[in-house]
Amino acid sequence: MKMSNRVITLPVLLPFYFVASMSKQELHSRIGAIFDKNEDEDVSSAFHYRLSKSPLKTSTLKQGPVKSVNLTSVTHTVDMEDSYDVGSSICELMQNGIVTVYGSHTMATNDVIKSYTDTFQLPFISSNVAINYSAISSSLSLPSSQLPVQGFQMFVRPLYAKALLDLIRHYAWKDLWYIFDSEEGLERLQQLLDCLSDNNYPVRTHIYRVHDANEAFGTLQRLDSRKEESKRVLLDLPTKDCEKVLQMQNKETKGMLHHYFIVGLGISEIKLDAFNHGGMNVSGFRIVDPNNGTVKNFIFGWSNATKGNLKKLPYEAALAADAATVVQLSLERLIIQPSSNYQSKEELLRSLNKTEPIDCDVDPVKTWKYGHSIMKSMLQVEFGGLTGQVKFDAHGLRRDYKMDVLEVSMSRGLARIGTWFSEQGLVIQPADKIRPIKGNNTIANRTRIVTSILTAPYLMKRAQPADGTQLTGNDRYEGYCADLTKMIADFVGFDYIIKPVNDTKYGQKGENNNSWNGMVGELIRREADLAIAPLTITADREQVIDFSKPFMSLGISIMIKRPLKEQPGVFSFMNPLSYEIWMCVIFAYIGVSVVLFLVSRFSPFEWHIEDHTDGPSVTNNFTIFNSLWFSLGAFMQQGCDIEPRSVSGRIVGSVWWFFTLIIISSYTANLAAFLTVERMQSPIESAEDLAKQTEIKYGMVHAGSTMEFFKRSTIPVYERMWAFMTTTEPSVFVASNEKGVDRVRTEKYAFLIESTTNDYINQVPPCDTMKVGSNLDSKGYGVGTPLGSDLRDRITLAVLELSENEELAKLEKTWWYEKSKCPQDSSILKKQEATSSLELPNVAGIFYILIGGLSLALIMATCEFLYKSKVEARRRKTTFSNAVKSKARLSITGMPERQTTSYTYAPTAQLISLDGWSETNTHTQV
Numbered sequence: 003m004k005m006s007n008r009v010i011t012l013p014v015l016l017p018f019y020f021v022a023s024m025s026k027q028e029l030h031s032r033i034g035a036i037f038d039k040n041e042d043e044d045v046s047s048a049f050h051y052r053l054s055k056s057p058l059k060t061s062t063l064k065q066g067p068v069k070s071v072n073l074t075s076v077t078h079t080v081d082m083e084d085s086y087d088v089g090s091s092i093c094e095l096m097q098n099g100i101v102t103v104y105g106s107h108t109m110a111t112n113d114v115i116k117s118y119t120d121t122f123q124l125p126f127i128s129s130n131v132a133i134n135y136s137a138i139s140s141s142l143s144l145p146s147s148q149l150p151v152q153g154f155q156m157f158v159r160p161l162y163a164k165a166l167l168d169l170i171r172h173y174a175w176k177d178l179w180y181i182f183d184s185e186e187g188l189e190r191l192q193q194l195l196d197c198l199s200d201n202n203y204p205v206r207t208h209i210y211r212v213h214d215a216n217e218a219f220g221t222l223q224r225l226d227s228r229k230e231e232s233k234r235v236l237l238d239l240p241t242k243d244c245e246k247v248l249q250m251q252n253k254e255t256k257g258m259l260h261h262y263f264i265v266g267l268g269i270s271e272i273k274l275d276a277f278n279h280g281g282m283n284v285s286g287f288r289i290v291d292p293n294n295g296t297v298k299n300f301i302f303g304w305s306n307a308t309k310g311n312l313k314k315l316p317y318e319a320a321l322a323a324d325a326a327t328v329v330q331l332s333l334e335r336l337i338i339q340p341s342s343n344y345q346s347k348e349e350l351l352r353s354l355n356k357t358e359p360i361d362c363d364v365d366p367v368k369t370w371k372y373g374h375s376i377m378k379s380m381l382q383v384e385f386g387g388l389t390g391q392v393k394f395d396a397h398g399l400r401r402d403y404k405m406d407v408l409e410v411s412m413s414r415g416l417a418r419i420g421t422w423f424s425e426q427g428l429v430i431q432p433a434d435k436i437r438p439i440k441g442n443n444t445i446a447n448r449t450r451i452v453t454s455i456l457t458a459p460y461l462m463k464r465a466q467p468a469d470g471t472q473l474t475g476n477d478r479y480e481g482y483c484a485d486l487t488k489m490i491a492d493f494v495g496f497d498y499i500i501k502p503v504n505d506t507k508y509g510q511k512g513e514n515n516n517s518w519n520g521m522v523g524e525l526i527r528r529e530a531d532l533a534i535a536p537l538t539i540t541a542d543r544e545q546v547i548d549f550s551k552p553f554m555s556l557g558i559s560i561m562i563k564r565p566l567k568e569q570p571g572v573f574s575f576m577n578p579l580s581y582e583i584w585m586c587v588i589f590a591y592i593g594v595s596v597v598l599f600l601v602s603r604f605s606p607f608e609w610h611i612e613d614h615t616d617g618p619s620v621t622n623n624f625t626i627f628n629s630l631w632f633s634l635g636a637f638m639q640q641g642c643d644i645e646p647r648s649v650s651g652r653i654v655g656s657v658w659w660f661f662t663l664i665i666i667s668s669y670t671a672n673l674a675a676f677l678t679v680e681r682m683q684s685p686i687e688s689a690e691d692l693a694k695q696t697e698i699k700y701g702m703v704h705a706g707s708t709m710e711f712f713k714r715s716t717i718p719v720y721e722r723m724w725a726f727m728t729t730t731e732p733s734v735f736v737a738s739n740e741k742g743v744d745r746v747r748t749e750k751y752a753f754l755i756e757s758t759t760n761d762y763i764n765q766v767p768p769c770d771t772m773k774v775g776s777n778l779d780s781k782g783y784g785v786g787t788p789l790g791s792d793l794r795d796r797i798t799l800a801v802l803e804l805s806e807n808e809e810l811a812k813l814e815k816t817w818w819y820e821k822s823k824c825p826q827d828s829s830i831l832k833k834q835e836a837t838s839s840l841e842l843p844n845v846a847g848i849f850y851i852l853i854g855g856l857s858l859a860l861i862m863a864t865c866e867f868l869y870k871s872k873v874e875a876r877r878r879k880t881t882f883s884n885a886v887k888s889k890a891r892l893s894i895t896g897m898p899e900r901q902t903t904s905y906t907y908a909p910t911a912q913l914i915s916l917d918g919w920s921e922t923n924t925h926t927q928v
Contacts, residue, residue: 029072029351029354029355030072030074030355030356031072031073031074031101031333031354031355031357032073032074032075032076032098032099032100032101032357033053033073033074033075033076033100033101033102033103033104033329034075034076034078034092034095034096034098034100034102034103034104034105035049035075035076035077035078035103035104035105036077036078036079036080036082036088036091036092036095036103036104036105036106037077037078037079037080037105037106038079038080038081038082038106039079039080039081039082040081040082041082041106041318042316042318042319044316044318044319045129045316045318045319045322046077046322047304047308047319048304048315048319048320048322048323049075049104049319049322049323049325049326050075050077050326051303051304051307051308051323052300052322052323052324052326052327053073053075053326053329053330054307055303073329073330073333076095076098076100078091078094078095082106082107082108082110082111083108083110083111084110084111085110085111085113085114088107088111088114088115089114089118092115092118092119092124092362093118093362096122096124096359096360096361096362096370097359097360097361097362098359099356099357099358099359099360100124100357101125101333101354101357101370101372101376102124102125102126102127102329102332102376102380103119103124103125103126103127104126104127104128104129104322104325104326104329105126105128105129106128106129106130107128107130108130108184108185108186109184109185109186109188109189110185115128115155116153116155118362119153119154119155120153120154121367121369122360122362122367122368122369122370122373123154123369123370123373123374123377124154124360124370124373125154125156125373125376125377125380126154126155126156127155127156127157127158127325127328127329127380128155128156128157128158128159128325129158129159129318129321129322129325130157130159130186131157131159131160131161131162131190132155132157132161132398132399154373154377155398156328156377156380156381156394156398156399157398157399157400158321158322158324158325158328158389158392158400159267159321159400160289160389160399160400160403160405160424161193161399161400162267162287162405162422163190163193163194163196163197164197164424164427165287165405165422165428166194166197166236166265167194167197167198167201167203168422168427168428169263169285169407169422169428170198170203170205171203171428172420172428172430172517173234173261173285173527174517174519174523175205175234176204176205176206177205177206177207177208177233177234178205178206178207178208178234178235178236179207179208179210179225179233179234179235179236180194180207180208180209180210180236180238181210181212181218181221181222181235181236181237181238181239182209182210182211182212182238182239182265183211183212183213183214183218183238183239183240183243184238187238187239187265188211190238190265191207191209191238195207212239214243215239215242215243215244215246215247215250218237218239218243218247219246219247219250219251222235222247222251222260232260232261232501232504232529233260233261234260234261234263235260235261235262235263236262236263236265237262237263237264237265238265238266239265239266240266241264241266241268241271241272241316244264244266244272245272245273248262248272248284260283261283261284261285261527261529262283262284262285263284263285263286264284264285264286264287265286266286266287266317267286267287267288267289267290267317267405268286268288268316268317268318269284269285269286269287269288269408269416270288270290270292270314270408270416271314271316271317272284283409283410283527283528283529284409284410285407285408285409285410285419286407286408287405287406287407287408287422288317288405288406288407288408288418289317289320289389289390289403289405289406290315290316290317290320290388290389291390291406292314292315294388296386296387296388297315297320297388300315300323300388301314301315315388317389320387320388320389321389323387323388324387324388324389324392327385327387327392328380328383328392329380331383331385332376332379332380332382332383333354333376333379335379335382335383336350336354336372336375336376336379337350337351337354350372350375353371353372354372357370358371380394381394381395381396381398382394389403390403390404390405391403391404400424401424402424402425403423403424404421404422404423404424405421405422406418406420406421406422407419407420407421407422407428407430409527409528410528417436417437418431418436419431419436430516433526433545433546433547433789436789436790437790448496448497449496449497449498449499450491450496450497450498450499450531450532450793451498451499451501451529451530451531451532452487452498452499452500452501452530452531452532452533452534453501453502453503453521453524453525453529453530453532453533453535454479454483454487454500454501454502454503454521454533454534454535455502455503455506455508455520455521455535455536456502456506457535457536457738457739457740457759458481458762458763458766459481459482459762459817459818459821460481460482460483460535460536461479461480461481461482461483461484461500461502461535462479462480462481463478463479463480464477464478464479464480475499476488476498476499476500479500481817482813482814482817483534483535483536484500485813485816485817486534486553486804486810486813487500487532487534489800489804489809489813490534490785490797490800490801490804493796493799493800493803493804494793494796494797494800496793498531498532501530503520503521503524503535504524505519505520506520506737506738507519507520507521507523507705507706508520508521508522508535508536508537508538508703508705508706508707509521509522509523509537509543509705510522510705510706510709510710511542518546519705520705521533521535521537521786522537522543522546522547522786525546525547525786525787525788526546526547526788528788531787531788531791531793532785532786532787532793532797533547533785533786533787534785534786535783536554536756536758536759536783537783537784537785537786538706538707538756538781538782538783539552539781539782539783539784540707540710540781542710543786546789547786547787547788547789548786548787548788548789548790548791548794549784549785549786549787550784550785550787550794550797550798550800550801551784551798551801551802551805552782552783552784552801553782553783553784553785553801553804553805553810554758554782554783554810554814555780555781555782556756556757556758556777556780556781556782556783557756557757557777557778557779557780557781558708558711558754558755558756558757558777558778558779559754559755559756559757559760559773559775559777559778560686560688560689560692560700560752560753560754560760560773560774560775560778561742561743561746561752561753561754561755561760561763561764561771561772561773561774562684562685562686562698562746562752562753562771562772562774563746563747563770563771563772564769564770564771564772565684565685565772574676575673577676578668578669578672578673578675578676579665579668579669579672583665586849587665590661590849591633591634591637593856594633594654594658594661594856595626595629595630595632595633596626596629597654597856597859597860598624598629598632598633598646598651598654598655598658598859599624599625599626599629600860600863601648601650601651601654601859601860601862601863602622602623602624602629602646602648602651603622603624604863604864604866604867605648605649605650605651605862605863605866605867606648606866606867607647607648607649607866608622608623608624608646608647608648608651609621609622623644624644624646624651628644632644632655633658636655636658636659636662637658637662637666639662639666648862648863648866649862649866650858650859650860650861650862650863650866651859651863653855653858653859653862654855654856654859656855657851657854657855657856657859658855660851660855661849661851684772684774685698686698686752686774686775687774687775688774688775688776689719689720689723689775689778690719691775692723692752693719693722693723693726696726697750698750698751698752699730699734699749699750699751699752700723700726700727700734700751700752700753700754701727701730701733701734701735701736701742701745701751701753701754702727702734702735702736702742702753702754702755703735703736703737703738703739703742703755704735704736704737707781708754708755708756709735711778711779712724712727712754720778734751736753739755739759739763742755743763743771746771747768747770747771754778757773757777758814758818760773761773761818762817762818764824765818765819765822765823765824766822766823766824767823767824769823769824769825784801785797785801868886871886
């Protein structure tokens, strides 16, 4: 066995008051230290540097009998995998008279160390986590009072299996690939699996044991060759090996699809310059905050002491330094407050000054007299160390600590996204508050990950070529978003990889937490650089990600199954005019006929004398039946053998002819459209129609912007629709647009979908769906980027440029209409709008003209009647009232009033008038 031994004497001045003696004296104590031969030299250097510097202020003790305290470090460097080597080292250290031991331990040596320390009651402080699994399991599920006793061991490195569980929950991981290279890694894996089991969080775990970074990289290569998918890889390797694996994976296209988690606590120690041309997703814990003043002062002093140029403090070195501080402060507590386990402070100082050696081979076993006191003092130490607040419970485990959660984002480099607290759990920082850590930004010149969703016509898998050529990379996809991504990438200038979203969701916030799913969640978690998809711009999404200007405007629309062709009815000829117009035409026909009859009866110009065999008689051609016949002939544009003579009658005829001209022309024009266009009866025409009925179910895609619209809407119609949808069983919500369209085609179901997608689906076989009604809202699709992305502004400029150049319009025309496999004239909405029946408001004007004409005719007939009555009164030298009565009798009865006094005869050549015979040749009647 080869062992390196060296003794380093480090003076520490600790003034104190000694009751038993008034003279100043020096105190010499020895501290044992065991380091692994494969351990980084920084660990040993940091431990000894901290041990050489007193953490106490000189004002802590104003008086005391001890002039100085010299802590002597007795150091052994051994193979920590060799239990015999470690056991021998502990025995040699005890023979040198030590008060406590610092060191690390492994699975191979843990039992040996515990056996020696418990047997000889020698306090042992380790820089590793507790490996005694019973203690680990208890610490995760039991209160502190029920934890198993750890004996004389305590552990500076905190437990973080519960922290890993919280991170897995945050990322919503269901599959893990765990790669480790040591027995300690296997132990940590077991702790994690038991923690997952105790918390009822099932995760499928793929476990791989490797020997070095090269084998770990080869394992990932083999996994990628089997199935190309995004993986969640937990790397439980030394920090340098993790960095090497990431560097090699960063050169692989498939490697950038994965999310890597560094199981150790040193993610900030990885050189991020290795990701200049990548952009992988890497997360991990950080226990050393480089911005902490204590850390900065330690690095400065340590760098000067070692004459080096140290910039970072490795977390393992920080743990060793904090362990040294624990030893220093515990001895101070013993000196200031002596324990009741020893008789006097003088006896304590004598034992600490020259600790009695212990021989491992002596029987019976001789224990360290003050081991219990020192262990108790060490457990009571509290201070702000390099790894945060250092406190221990009664079992030697760290408590009340915290760890930062860091993540390498796609555009901003390393950033702190949250903090994990041992008592509170994981606290994620608001997305808008996350800022990159200074000096750790990645270079923007790298391949970008573009997340999208497989939905036609935005993104679809391209059919395999006929020649059997295997499609790879971005060539596997086609569609509107695939072409748009290429246009934007060419304009901005970056390489990209299209990766469909893992959970096929657009993005919605969880109801019980603040985590997002879908494409929005991937952007928040920096698993993607851009989201180019039919992703709606909403206020909630704008709070967690950035959007470009909209590249497409749209709204929520209603999709239903195309109704069957309507069979023509017996009275289909009436369709060009509405029911109201037909009724008004009938009443107009009757009204015109009656008015024509009345004006003809009251107008003297419509009366004439006809000579019959039984003598002359006064006749009026416009009887009620003749008036109806005249109106019907005019309406049918056939004419009639009688025509009005009076002005009033001709006014009635004129306005009726004008009325029939307009009605017949309108009817003929609309009838042609009805005869040449298919008629289909749609059961739903608007959202109001949907809300009024329950026979046709309606719904939308779950976890999308359409769902959020109805959930938040305060419009009564939409509120009723939302209440109906949330209470209907089976659920009316679907997982994707495709499933919603399938329900439309197979059930009585209306699908609420974005208008652009609705228009596209209506243009593809089997051409059995249709869009009805107007859009329910107005919104837009935008390109999503993580908050603070360096691409946001340039993408917005690209979208505006493409819009102004009409490239976006051409792209939409290409994928919506030029590739359509349905007849272009098959739009039901256009047909129904073009062939709708004429309504009364469309022809109300001609009815007004008709009514006005009839009124004018009545007025004119009245004037003619009164005028002739006045003329008759003058001629007959009678009163005006008698003349009116005479004319009225003629109009009503059709019989003129005869004179009883005399008759007037006229020559045969003279026309006989209603006024009687001529004044000549008269005689008195006998």
